[in-house]
Amino acid sequence: MTVVRFAPSTSTALAELLLSMADDEFVIGFSDSEWTGIAPILEEDVAMSSIAQDELGHAKALYELLASVHNDGRDADALAYDREPEAYRHARLLDHRRGDWALAIARRFLYDTADAARLASIGDGWPPLGELIAKIRREERYHVMHALAWADRLARAGGEARERFVAALEALAPDAPTVLATPEGEAALLEAGILTRPMSAAFEGWRTEVAGILVPLGITLRLEAPADAAAARTGHSDDFRWLWGEFTSVRRSDPGATW
Amino acid sequence: MTDDGNRMIDEGAPVIPGEPEGFAGGVLEPYEVFRQEKDGDPMRHGGNLLAPDLELALHYAREMYSRRGESVRLWVVRRADIGVLDDLDLLQPPLDRSFKKPGGYVMRDKLAAARGRAGTSKPGARAASHGTSPRPTEPGSER
Amino acid sequence: MTDPLALDPVLPPRERSELRARAWNEDLPHDERYEHFEAHVRGGGKIEPHDWMPDEYRTAVLRFVEMHANSELMGVLPEREWIMRAPTLRRKLALTSKVQDEVGHAQLLYRVAEDLGKPREAMFDDLLAGKTKFHNVFHYPTRTWADIGVIAWLVDAAAIVAQQALRDSSYGPYARTMQKICWEESVHIMHGRDVVVTLANGTTTQREMLQEALDRWWGPLMQMHGPRSDRSKDRDLHWRIKAKTSEELRQEFLTIYVPRILELGLTLPDPELAFDKEAGEWRYADPDWNELRTVVTNHGPKSHERLEFRRLNREATAWVRAAILAEPRAAA
Numbered sequence: 061m062t063v064v065r066f067a068p069s070t071s072t073a074l075a076e077l078l079l080s081m082a083d084d085e086f087v088i089g090f091s092d093s094e095w096t097g098i099a100p101i102l103e104e105d106v107a108m109s110s111i112a113q114d115e116l117g118h119a120k121a122l123y124e125l126l127a128s129v130h131n132d133g134r135d136a137d138a139l140a141y142d143r144e145p146e147a148y149r150h151a152r153l154l155d156h157r158r159g160d161w162a163l164a165i166a167r168r169f170l171y172d173t174a175d176a177a178r179l180a181s182i183g184d185g186w187p188p189l190g191e192l193i194a195k196i197r198r199e200e201r202y203h204v205m206h207a208l209a210w211a212d213r214l215a216r217a218g219g220e221a222r223e224r225f226v227a228a229l230e231a232l233a234p235d236a237p238t239v240l241a242t243p244e245g246e247a248a249l250l251e252a253g254i255l256t257r258p259m260s261a262a263f264e265g266w267r268t269e270v271a272g273i274l275v276p277l278g279i280t281l282r283l284e285a286p287a288d289a290a291a292a293r294t295g296h297s298d299d300f301r302w303l304w305g306e307f308t309s310v311r312r313s314d315p316g317a318t319w
Numbered sequence: 320m321t322d323d324g325n326r327m328i329d330e331g332a333p334v335i336p337g338e339p340e341g342f343a344g345g346v347l348e349p350y351e352v353f354r355q356e357k358d359g360d361p362m363r364h365g366g367n368l369l370a371p372d373l374e375l376a377l378h379y380a381r382e383m384y385s386r387r388g389e390s391v392r393l394w395v396v397r398r399a400d401i402g403v404l405d406d407l408d409l410l411q412p413p414l415d416r417s418f419k420k421p422g423g424y425v426m427r428d429k430l431a432a433a434r435g436r437a438g439t440s441k442p443g444a445r446a447a448s449h450g451t452s453p454r455p456t457e458p459g460s461e462r
Numbered sequence: 463m464t465d466p467l468a469l470d471p472v473l474p475p476r477e478r479s480e481l482r483a484r485a486w487n488e489d490l491p492h493d494e495r496y497e498h499f500e501a502h503v504r505g506g507g508k509i510e511p512h513d514w515m516p517d518e519y520r521t522a523v524l525r526f527v528e529m530h531a532n533s534e535l536m537g538v539l540p541e542r543e544w545i546m547r548a549p550t551l552r553r554k555l556a557l558t559s560k561v562q563d564e565v566g567h568a569q570l571l572y573r574v575a576e577d578l579g580k581p582r583e584a585m586f587d588d589l590l591a592g593k594t595k596f597h598n599v600f601h602y603p604t605r606t607w608a609d610i611g612v613i614a615w616l617v618d619a620a621a622i623v624a625q626q627a628l629r630d631s632s633y634g635p636y637a638r639t640m641q642k643i644c645w646e647e648s649v650h651i652m653h654g655r656d657v658v659v660t661l662a663n664g665t666t667t668q669r670e671m672l673q674e675a676l677d678r679w680w681g682p683l684m685q686m687h688g689p690r691s692d693r694s695k696d697r698d699l700h701w702r703i704k705a706k707t708s709e710e711l712r713q714e715f716l717t718i719y720v721p722r723i724l725e726l727g728l729t730l731p732d733p734e735l736a737f738d739k740e741a742g743e744w745r746y747a748d749p750d751w752n753e754l755r756t757v758v759t760n761h762g763p764k765s766h767e768r769l770e771f772r773r774l775n776r777e778a779t780a781w782v783r784a785a786i787l788a789e790p791r792a793a794a
Contacts, residue, residue, distance in 0.1 A: 096562055096565065100783055101782075101783060105565045106382040318664055319607070319660060366573070369573070
């Protein structure tokens with residue numbers, strides 16, 4: 061069991077950060093796992109499913125860390141599943157339904173690059189998190205490669221593919237920066253070395269990177285600095301409520317049972 | 320998951336007569352995948368996949384042939400770039416080639432005759448009786 | 463993995479490969495090539511895609527592999543519906559991974575079939591048009607989480623009994639593919655059995671759910687390998703495309719799995735099911751072969767819906783394939 065020795069305000073901020081990251085990975089993992097069995101090419105199907113499984117693996121590891129911070133008997137599954145929809149703290153970018161392949165790629169592209177900027181902002185202030193992030197970054201590297209390969213192909217294909225891809229990017233652009241919304245208690249996280257830079261700096265770096273990729277493809281995207289976490293990670297959509305209804309249905313059918 | 324070793328490239332896209340060639344404008348092309356199971360092993364043919372280009376072929380090879388971590392190295396090559404020796408008869412030497420193989424040298428009787436002439440005995444037997452380990456055997460030395 | 467050539471002692475490999483080389487000789491009359499081919503295959507030899515083979519053999523292998531590939535592809539759908547509902551993180555990961563493997567197996571098998579000369583798109587066309595078939599068990603609905611356990615454990619077990627017997631198929635690429643597939647399938651059975659045993663240890667609701675699922679799946683499971691057939695008249699057996707008759711496979715399945723089901727305190731919905739020690743085989747009520755025929759001709763409870771789902775999905779993703787397809791190469 062990991063012992064956390066932080067001031068209460070830092071512990072609370074750490075728990076919020078872990079919850080938001082875990083929920084992000086959990087929800088995008090669910091959305092992308094929906095492609096298993098129905099992706100455009102059999103080979104691609106297997107690739108997309110692996111990425112979804114990676115994200116769910118990250119979510120599981122992050123919930124386990126969160127369980128050690130709470131230390132109240134709830135395990136990773138209880139934290140992941142046994143909440144009302146309002147209590148989830150994933151970014152609004154992930155509130156959109158699965159959509160078509162263009163939306164899936166646009167979301168992956170925006171999320172993977174933003175997530176990379178976030179992961180690069182996490183330090184060793186709490187070693188268990190620092191160690192986990194080092195492992196997660198090894199897998200996320202491949203996700204970014206995959207997202208870029210597809211973004212490039214769809215943008216260059218012209219015609220319907222490009223139109224769909226650009227439309228998907230534009231539909232997601234208002235919500236994309238929410239991944240990098242300033243977390244609650246950021247000052248405490250910076251002081252403890254859990255964060256090494258403010259999320260606003262991560263956001264600026266990400267916006268520059270995205271432009272560096274999309275502008276050569278002839279795509280300009282407006283990415284506005286996000287509202288704070290309270291607004292960026294609450295008030296979820298009906299699409300998410302549907303998803304929540306699905307992923308909790310078996311558990312709710314026999315509460316307290318072991319599965 | 321090993322190949323039979325006889326034939327590294329095992330497919331050549333034979334086409335049933337009357338089958339349409341290509342369809343819907345473009346093609347997904349076959350790529351052959353070679354994998355090394357652990358450090359030091361030979362690269363073995365693992366199978367193949369379809370991809371639109373080499374970059375995605377590499378992504379897909381990673382998925383199709385190592386998503387459980389069962390490979391430590393992968394090679395991917397477009398099938399069309401592989402040459403195939405398609406006359407199998409060229410691989411079946413019709414005349415004696417035994418001089419190229421250890422088994423082609425049979426000298427048991429000749430060695431026995433030489434020992435008889437020199438008045439010596441078989442070295443392996445003596446070594447064993449002295450309780451020392453026998454010398455390593457040369458391939459085909461006592462046939 | 464054993465060298466597949468080492469598995470059959472009938473003829474030494476050298477002699478077999480000479481028979482194969484002789485079958486390649488275009489100067490020989492067809493009948494004589496055919497005889498060399500027959501001797502090679504009957505003697506345990508392998509056929510590779512480049513090899514000369516009679517059209518009847520090519521067609522037989524293609525038909526067999528294509529149906530297998532179709533089954534993997536359609537088999538994705540009943541379980542896929544529950545990926546979103548898996549009740550724990552680990553179950554979610556295991557089920558996603560299992561369904562992903564089925565897609566991967568479809569890919570491997572379609573590749574084998576494609577290299578026999580039929581393009582993937584043509585196989586999808588025929589599947590959706592009802593010209594080719596897929597296994598009976600994938601025409602049924604999945605109603606509860608217990609179905610996920612029963613499918614992953616028992617449907618996969620029945621399938622693996624058949625697939626293990628295909629690892630030495632005379633068609634080399636198929637045999638090698640089955641070696642890879644069997645290795646991956648063994649994980650699915652563990653996952654399925656774990657789900658089932660957990661439910662068996664669970665609440666009354668969970669146990670009832672499990673028994674109900676087993677009752678529903680037993681009929682299709684008993685039909686899955688097909689009616690008894692005459693070994694001597696089966697050309698797939700003659701050419702060693704496959705190795706065992708349907709009854710041999712069913713007996714093997716019953717021998718391994720009936721005790722494992724009963725030890726959990728579950729019951730099987732067949733009062734005649736018993737092992738006949740004297741005859742050395744299982745007795746069971748005659749499976750409903752009428753139901754099997756109805757179901758595999760796409761008149762099962764979910765046949766139409768699943769094929770329609772595939773058709774719509776294929777249409778909805780066509781633009782992606784069109785966008786990334788390589789330009790056809792003249793020399794390829």
